[in-house]
Amino acid sequence: MFRMLDIAILGLLMERDHHGYEIRTQVRDRLAVSANISFGSIYPALNRLERHGHVEAVITNEARGNALSTGSLSGERASLRALRATPGIGRRSRKVYRITDRGREEFVSLLADPATLDDSRTFSLRIALAKYLTPSRRVALLERRRTDLVERLAEMLAGSRNEQLDTYARSVMAHAAKGVELDLEWIDNLLSTERNNQQTFAPEAK
């Protein structure tokens, strides 16, 4: 139930409607997920979200030729057609999804949920979508992550000083430590930005 992909899809649909094929590139380009998610994950995820009422398929008329309701298609065929974009000039058959109210609720609760483990991937996904969080939830998320990283940093620094390790293993430890330090700087910057913004709304509250 803690699927990273669900958060990503719902997050993209918060902004505007999407069809499955498009979601793959958007996840990479807008949410900074390094690898392309496979279609074998995306389509089942969309169907599941639809079954749960978090998204719904919609009819779009974005194509130039608007060939809807030409009448001759009967029963099953017609309804399937209706769920897809008009196959007019310049557009292929596609199924466009829109997020529902229920989906929006689900999304914000998933995004803030402290139960879902914070590996670096889910954390950076959450931050990429952080504009949908309240300031206090953003701060909570950042501080939670910060605590974890401080602990990790100590472990990696200890490893990098372990003289039983060969130079390569120590180098990996030292590099990992630097990576964690970089993460911490980033988080601290984000946290101070959050605090400055909060002051904007309560400037005299010294």
Add this chain to the structure above:
Amino acid sequence: MFRMLDIAILGLLMERDHHGYEIRTQVRDRLAVSANISFGSIYPALNRLERHGHVEAVITNEARGNALSTGSLSGERASLRALRATPGIGRRSRKVYRITDRGREEFVSLLADPATLDDSRTFSLRIALAKYLTPSRRVALLERRRTDLVERLAEMLAGSRNEQLDTYARSVMAHAAKGVELDLEWIDNLLSTERNNQQTFAPEAK
């Protein structure tokens, strides 16, 4: 067949014998793998490696009290006991594994194999074990990774300049780019070290 855990286990066994319980902490402390691997992965992996002849269970006498061959245990029971460490004072019942010649061959080929994808985790695992690679294979591994990262860096920099993204999403992109830059510095340092070491063996070859 390209299991990261197999490389990790075989790599640890290259140094000395280990039992399963111990491998978990060693993977973390010596190979810089951030999360603790679960026992539900380790024990099946060891059994599989044993079936394939890459490791073998050995009898160790590291305990003080050497209570082997007390005679009264019969058949099945006795042979099972023989595979475990002597349950003397100060030692628990454990199954200690040793890498075989076949396992050593498998290990070095897995470690250098360019077919197994290089995400950052498998890459840093390989580097942590890089002392078992020939200098030329080390350089090849580093350069292969370098190429991938240069490409990734361009993508992340492009994302961080994308003005359609909100500040949070752009911040994630910019931070990811910094992380890749740090990785590249590290790799370039390792590469120059490799070249200096090679010069040591051919100093006049200007």
Add this chain to the structure above:
DNA sequence: GTCATCATGTAAGCCGTTACATGATTGC
């Protein structure tokens, strides 16, 4: 007419996890 790209979907498999089950040894 055929190739590349766009587009949607299913089935099988991989590699890991959590949860469960068992038991020996040590420290209190």
Add this chain to the structure above:
DNA sequence: GCAATCATGTAACGGCTTACATGATGAC
């Protein structure tokens, strides 16, 4: 005697991938 830690294993499940199957459209 009881809890904590050490130690080994199995079963079920989870989320992702690859491979497969299908078909429309546009460019050449």
